Amino acid sequence: MKDRDVTVAPRGVLRGMREVPGDKSVSHRAALMGALSREGVEVEGFAPGADCASTLRCLEALGARVQRRGDRVRVARGEGPLGAAAVLDAGNSGTTARLLCGLLAGQPGTFTVIQGDESLSRRPMRRVVDPLRTLGARIDGREGGGLLPLSVRGTSLSGGVCTPGAPSAQVKSALLLAGLSARGSVTVAEPLKTRDHTEILLEHLGVPLRREGAAVTVYPLEDLPGGTWKVPGDFSSAAFWITAAALLPEGDLTLPEVGLNPTRTGLLSALGRMGLDYGVTDLALSGGEPLGTLQVRSSSLEGTVVDAPEIPALVDELPILAVAAVRAKGVTEIRGARELRFKECDRIAAMAEGLRTLGAEVEEREDGWILRGPCRLRGGEVDSFGDHRVAMALGVAALTAEGPVRIRGAACADISYPGFFEALSEDTAG
Numbered sequence: 001m002k003d004r005d006v007t008v009a010p011r012g013v014l015r016g017m018r019e020v021p022g023d024k025s026v027s028h029r030a031a032l033m034g035a036l037s038r039e040g041v042e043v044e045g046f047a048p049g050a051d052c053a054s055t056l057r058c059l060e061a062l063g064a065r066v067q068r069r070g071d072r073v074r075v076a077r078g079e080g081p082l083g084a085a086a087v088l089d090a091g092n093s094g095t096t097a098r099l100l101c102g103l104l105a106g107q108p109g110t111f112t113v114i115q116g117d118e119s120l121s122r123r124p125m126r127r128v129v130d131p132l133r134t135l136g137a138r139i140d141g142r143e144g145g146g147l148l149p150l151s152v153r154g155t156s157l158s159g160g161v162c163t164p165g166a167p168s169a170q171v172k173s174a175l176l177l178a179g180l181s182a183r184g185s186v187t188v189a190e191p192l193k194t195r196d197h198t199e200i201l202l203e204h205l206g207v208p209l210r211r212e213g214a215a216v217t218v219y220p221l222e223d224l225p226g227g228t229w230k231v232p233g234d235f236s237s238a239a240f241w242i243t244a245a246a247l248l249p250e251g252d253l254t255l256p257e258v259g260l261n262p263t264r265t266g267l268l269s270a271l272g273r274m275g276l277d278y279g280v281t282d283l284a285l286s287g288g289e290p291l292g293t294l295q296v297r298s299s300s301l302e303g304t305v306v307d308a309p310e311i312p313a314l315v316d317e318l319p320i321l322a323v324a325a326v327r328a329k330g331v332t333e334i335r336g337a338r339e340l341r342f343k344e345c346d347r348i349a350a351m352a353e354g355l356r357t358l359g360a361e362v363e364e365r366e367d368g369w370i371l372r373g374p375c376r377l378r379g380g381e382v383d384s385f386g387d388h389r390v391a392m393a394l395g396v397a398a399l400t401a402e403g404p405v406r407i408r409g410a411a412c413a414d415i416s417y418p419g420f421f422e423a424l425s426e427d428t429a430g
Ligand SMILES: O=C(O)C1=C[C@@H](OP(=O)(O)O)[C@@H](O)[C@H](O)C1
Pocket: 024, 025, 095, 167, 168, 169, 170, 171, 173, 195, 315, 316
């Protein structure tokens, strides 16, 4: 990806309609499930970003049949087993690396090496490797399997009960994918419920599953049934528009067909407490996933407290919530979010630095921030640290600033939302 800097000018008006790209988490899972299905999975609205392209490339390298026409993607295992040996490049995508680890651990006859870019090579893998090893997985790697590259020698896995110490949908999903090809059932009991797209899609495909609170059990299966559906718009991408419309004096934005899975919409709850003026219409289901039209209007926001139990449902929205917080009246405290230090960059440090450069009052804590507002933001130059969510959150902050803001390394928005910065300065009036 060629890097580029982007300058965002302030604006006061944000009206009309904005469609967001298909959900990244759902798209990864649809593709991975397709690779376990002879019949295949076909979706419309496949996420256009580089992360899901990494998943498709890895699956192709494994011998899965991948067909892509615009935003319509079909993945199938075909008649034979997955390829015997391959080097897989997960790029910048934690979801790709971790879910593939689980999927491949239980495929006897395969031997793969999973690698990634510089950022992904720093991110922790032990959280997925250790529980997979308890099922008999043969995974090795740098620092004893703690970091990429990892080697995965597919083998016959046993069933078991896994109790990850921290909530993570990636860990849970890796274990569930491994469980589909294990010799016995696999149960994952999480300390807090995380995004449940894997469970929903498996259920949608007719795969037997047991769910009890934050615990889920899958059973061995020869072949995954196929299916077709439309991927809802990505709530995590909509989050930038929701916040922008709320913060701008003349914000009134309609966002159609946005995924509204309650394990993802924690930002709406947090902003709702802060005074967000919004409504939801046209509720529907697609592929078992709830979606609807969001309407967001300019809002007077006040500070709030976000604590550990709320984090899983808004983990990727914390950078943009920090932007809302410095523009809100009063103090916002975000706690229990240390996990942000292990994303594409250290998001706690990156947002503290970016917002402070623009004049905000931000206190960095080990597990979050204390943010005081309302701060007037000034123009300036900030860094994305190569992290798509940081780049886009600072882009929204820039809309509300008193002068233009230059964002260094803004091309990383392409990881989840190609065209975001172009859209940010477009006139959506309609
Ligand atoms: O399962 C997923 O699709 C994801 C889970 C979350 O990560 P963790 O599992 O590390 O919490 C999230 O931050 C990531 O963007 C996508």
